[in-house]
Amino acid sequence: GDSVTQMEGPVTLSEEAFLTINCTYTATGYPSLFWYVQYPGEGLQLLLKATKADDKGSNKGFEATYRKETTSFHLEKGSVQVSDSAVYFCALTVGGGSNYKLTFGKGTLLTVNP
Amino acid sequence: SQTIHQWPATLVQPVGSPLSLECTVEGTSNPNLYWYRQAAGRGLQLLFYSVGIGQISSEVPQNLSASRPQDRQFILSSKKLLLSDSGFYLCAARDSWPGELFFGEGSRLTVL
Numbered sequence: 100g101d102s103v104t105q106m107e108g109p110v111t112l113s114e115e116a117f118l119t120i121n122c123t124y125t126a127t128g129y130p131s132l133f134w135y136v137q138y139p140g141e142g143l144q145l146l147l148k149a150t151k152a153d154d155k156g157s158n159k160g161f162e163a164t165y166r167k168e169t170t171s172f173h174l175e176k177g178s179v180q181v182s183d184s185a186v187y188f189c190a191l192t193v194g195g196g197s198n199y200k201l202t203f204g205k206g207t208l209l210t211v212n213p
Numbered sequence: 214s215q216t217i218h219q220w221p222a223t224l225v226q227p228v229g230s231p232l233s234l235e236c237t238v239e240g241t242s243n244p245n246l247y248w249y250r251q252a253a254g255r256g257l258q259l260l261f262y263s264v265g266i267g268q269i270s271s272e273v274p275q276n277l278s279a280s281r282p283q284d285r286q287f288i289l290s291s292k293k294l295l296l297s298d299s300g301f302y303l304c305a306a307r308d309s310w311p312g313e314l315f316f317g318e319g320s321r322l323t324v325l
Contacts, residue, residue, distance in 0.1 A: 133313055142217075142303055142316035143257075188257070192312050199245055199307055201314050203257045 101126045105189045105204035112179055112211050120174040120207045122163075122189035130191040132156075132165055132172040133201070137186040146174075146187070179211045215240040217317035219304050225323045232277075232291040234320045236304030239285070245307035246287040247314065248279055252300045263287060299324045 105122040112118060124130060131150045135143040147156030152167035161176045172189060189204040216239040226232060238244055248260040259272045261279035269279050276295050280288045287304055301321050305314040 131312060135316075140319075140321075142219075142318045143305075143314075144316070145313050148313055199312055200259065200262065201312070205256045 101130070101191060101193060101202045103189050103191055103202055103204035105187075105207055107205055107207060109208040109210060112209070114181055114211055114213050115178045116211075118174070118176040118179045118183075118209070120187055120189075120209070122172045122174065122204060124170050124172065124189075124191050126170075126191055126193050128193040130193045132163070133190040133192075134161070134163055134172070134174050135188040135190060135203075137188065137206070139185070143188065179209075181211045181213050184209055184211045215244065215306050215315040217304055217306055217315055219302075219317035219320050221320060222318065223321045225325060226294050227325055228296055229293045232289070232294050232298070232322070234289040234302055234304075234322070236287040236289075236317055237285055238287075238306045241285075241306065243284055246281065247305040247307070248287065248289050249303040249305065250300045251303060251319075257303070261289070294322075294324045296324050298322060 103124050133148045134146040136146045137143045147158045149156040149165035152165055155164045163172050163174045186206045186208050188206045190201050192201050218237045220235055245264050247262045250258045250260055261269055261271055263269050263281045266281055277291050299322055301319050303319045304317040307314055
């Protein structure tokens with residue numbers, strides 16, 4: 100079946116540091132890939148997405164590139180802020196139709212210190 | 214885009230009491246709807262999903278049930294809560310292709 104593996108962390112960085120959160124996947128078909136962010140006490144928000152190989156999703160300074168050859172979708176940000184402290188989830192879906200489901204990784208807790 | 218409303222936001226219930234969490238969706242019609250639970254440790258567990266009124270699929274056997282009485286309303290229920298039902302419950306709706314999910318703000322349930 101489909102699965103997502105991401106580094107579980109926690110990840111602790113100082114403000115302005117470079118961030119990488121690794122995400123790899125296995126999928127039975129051609130997936131679309133997503134990163135979601137969950138701030139403390141809130142629901143999940145879509146951060147960025149990519150639907151085909153070599154696509155780069157970007158938002159709020161975060162980027163991730165769909166790498167089919169390495170089945171990866173690593174999240175990066177060049178300079179993190181305290182406000183980026185949150186849990187980050189990598190996710191995928193294959194195809195569509197009525198039985199659509201999103202497969203999530205276990206989440207990575209990021210803490211950014213001033 | 215879609216807006217997902219959940220209530221109540223916070224709930225403290227005794228063991229053995231009933232539960233009803235409600236979710237409504239704005240900005241779309243005939244969405245796929247989902248209930249997830251997030252226990253301590255951050256992981257998301259898909260509990261139920263629905264592709265239409267009255268159509269419910271259960272992902273895991275449990276003490277909970279779901280219903281969809283209207284197109285944009287999704288309800289999570291229990292007749293008798295267990296301690297293990299404590300957690301953060303998230304309702305989500307599916308957008309059109311590529312099929313990302315939009316989430317509500319969540320309902321935090323504590324069973325004592």
